[in-house]
Amino acid sequence: MASTTTRAVGVDIGGTGIKGALVDISTGELLSDRVKVATPEGAKPDDVLAAVKTVLERLEVTDADVPLGVAFPAIVKRGRTLSAANVSDRWIDFEAEQFFEEGLGREIHFANDADVAGVAEVRFGAARDVDGLVILTTLGTGIGSAMIHNGVLIPNSELGHLDRAGHKRDAEAWAAYSAMEREELTWDKWAGRLQWYYSHLEFLFSPDLFIVGGGVSKHADKFLPLLDLKTPIVPATHRNNAGIIGAAALSIG
Numbered sequence: 001m002a003s004t005t006t007r008a009v010g011v012d013i014g015g016t017g018i019k020g021a022l023v024d025i026s027t028g029e030l031l032s033d034r035v036k037v038a039t040p041e042g043a044k045p046d047d048v049l050a051a052v053k054t055v056l057e058r059l060e061v062t063d064a065d066v067p068l069g070v071a072f073p074a075i076v077k078r079g080r081t082l083s084a085a086n087v088s089d090r091w092i093d094f095e096a097e098q099f100f101e102e103g104l105g106r107e108i109h110f111a112n113d114a115d116v117a118g119v120a121e122v123r124f125g126a127a128r129d130v131d132g133l134v135i136l137t138t139l140g141t142g143i144g145s146a147m148i149h150n151g152v153l154i155p156n157s158e159l160g161h162l163d164r165a166g167h168k169r170d171a172e173a174w175a176a177y178s179a180m181e182r183e184e185l186t187w188d189k190w191a192g193r194l195q196w197y198y199s200h201l202e203f204l205f206s207p208d209l210f211i212v213g214g215g216v217s218k219h220a221d222k223f224l225p226l227l228d229l230k231t232p233i234v235p236a237t238h239r240n241n242a243g244i245i246g247a248a249a250l251s252i253g
């Protein structure tokens with residue numbers, strides 16, 4: 001049986017869903033079922049806090065003795081959220097970590113959602129022991145990114161917001177999985193947009209490996225083979241659970 005210090009809870013707040021599970025942070029395995037609730041309409045702080053409480057209650061981990069990591073879809077600097085692409089503007093320049101700690105009555109570790117997914121893949125997945133530059137992107141409501149150099153995360157890279165010269169919509173608004181759903185694109189059409197995105201990243205950063213996370217990564221065989229890149233591109237080992245696992249892992253350090 002895992003000792004108590006290797007068990008932690010990870011909660012991954014996304015633009016569409018809030019997911020959580022109990023994780024064995026020595027192996028990255030989920031020790032519970034994954035609980036998911038919808039992100040409340042408008043994603044305002046009080047409503048998101050209430051939804052996180054629901055997730056913790058359903059997981060039966062309201063006990064503050066179990067370390068808790070929370071991942072959020074925004075720039076996170078010293079506990080403050082500094083941006084809000086797919087959540088309420090009230091998160092801009094907001095003491096979010098303190099807000100969750102007071103609201104939940106326990107300490108948390110708080111970080112960007114894509115960054116924690118990157119940490120999970122470094123510790124337990126596709127980025128493990130990879131030298132050089134790994135860029136993990138999550139394709140979901142938005143596009144999140146984690147840049148990892150020789151196993152070390154460079155936080156808050158926000159590569160989903162790259163501009164597309166001459167176009168109004170940035171990379172995320174045009175190429176996230178939500179754009180495919182909204183515009184009912186075929187895999188082929190969507191892959192055309194991803195081709196532009198990953199070629200651009202490849203040109204800018206010359207990475208050694210791309211990792212693709214987010215819910216759609218479970219269908220990686222439908223779109224990754226359609227991309228023509230010099231850089232290897234693989235699905236995240238932990239697919240859409242990477243955020244939960246990384247958040248939990250960071251809560252212990």
Ligand code: BGC
Nearest residue numbers: 073074075085114142143144
């Ligand atoms: C946010 C990022 C986040 C990504 C994925 C983007 O809109 O700006 O901070 O990582 O969505 O959730």
